[in-house]
Amino acid sequence: xxxxxxMALAGVLFMAGCSVGEPAHITANGMVKWSDGQTExxxxxxxGSSLTFANHSNEVGAPPLVIFARIDSxxxxxxxxxxxxxxxxxxxxxxxxxxxxLFNRGKVIKVGHMVKPRY
Numbered sequence: 001x002x003x004x005x006x007m008a009l010a011g012v013l014f015m016a017g018c019s020v021g022e023p024a025h026i027t028a029n030g031m032v033k034w035s036d037g038q039t040e041x042x043x044x045x046x047x048g049s050s051l052t053f054a055n056h057s058n059e060v061g062a063p064p065l066v067i068f069a070r071i072d073s074x075x076x077x078x079x080x081x082x083x084x085x086x087x088x089x090x091x092x093x094x095x096x097x098x099x100x101x102l103f104n105r106g107k108v109i110k111v112g113h114m115v116k117p118r119y
Contacts (some may be wrong), residue, residue, distance in 0.1 A: 026054050032100050033113035040104070051082055051092065068092045 028041030030051075043052040051068040068082035068090075075081070079095040090102040098114040 002038070026052055031115045032112045033115045034110050039115070051094075066090075 003048055016049045024044045026041060028043055029043045030042050031039055032042060032116055033039045045051075049070045053066045053068075055066045062085070067075060068084055071081045071083055077095075079093050080096065082092040082094065084090040088109075093099075093101040093103070095112070100112045100114060101108060102110040102112075
């Protein structure tokens with residue numbers, strides 16, 4: 001192999017190693033419209049005890065789904081709290097008014113509102 005072929009092959013392997021796959025597709029039965037204008041589909045379990053989102057993270061080895069489980073002991077007024085088992089500091093607050101707040105380590109990351117899904 002010539003030096004150019006080796007460099008080209010190394011470049012292709014580097015790019016392939018850095019690529020991130022498409023996020024998993026979910027059957028959304030709910031949506032959140034975030035304050036930045038982004039709309040994100042989610043699957044709400046029949047019991048309402050879990051909320052599943054496609055993972056859009058660029059982290060290497062990140063799971064394709066992010067599942068928030070309800071914290072039954074953390075109900076506050078008209079709001080419920082959810083957490084991610086693999087990232088306990090990641091929380092989601094969902095209120096009966098439709099307000100949704102995403103927290104990471106106690107800091108607000110995103111604020112949004114539940115909207116009717118588009119099918």
